[in-house]
Amino acid sequence: MVYLSRIYTRSGDGGETGLGDGTRVPKNDPRVCAYGEVDELNAVLGLVLASVPECPEAVLLESLQHDLFDVGADLCVPLSESEQAGQHLRVTAQQVARLEAAIDRLNAHLEPLHSFVLPGGSPAAAWLHFARTVCRRAERAVVTLQQHVPINPQVLIYLNRLSDLLFVLARVANDNGQRDRLWKPGQFREGEPPS
Helix, strand or coil: CCCCCCCCCCCCCCCEEECCCCCEEECCCHHHHHHHHHHHHHHHHHHHHHHCCCCCCHHHHHHHHHHHHHHHHHHHCCCCCCCCCCCCCCCCHHHHHHHHHHHHHHHCCCCCCCCCEECCCCHHHHHHHHHHHHHHHHHHHHHHHHCCCCCCHHHHHHHHHHHHHHHHHHHHHCCCCCCCEECCCCCCCCCCCCC
């Protein structure tokens, strides 16, 4: 359990922060950047839920917020060769499988796409598309981290699957894709868009 008695500690005033294992690193360390992007994604999901109370799959979205704290906890504790199973909170294949089951369940009711979807439509869909792009940025930050140090491979898989789920959720929020606005390649190359 997490216990916070003080909010400020002054320990980060010099531009460093502490990882979950006590190691001090600069605040722009690739590991800190990666879990910072995950934190931003979690905040965007909070905006979805706060801004659109009737958002479909609200319970699922809240469960994703809990998962994203698990992702951040995983990333903030470096892997060690001597780590024992269960010693630290790590993202699991079961969490990824839960995302895949949700994607399959929700996508089964959607018409196949014949073009890319423009972000937008309903307010919930617009927020979910924004969350998807933040998720992709978090995924890229984790790839950067992975190029420097070993990480739990389930973290990257989880974020990859989550971005897919957020895309599907955006379509669900657009009346199961009925309000999706599709990209029309090159439509406005020759002149102004219609007014």
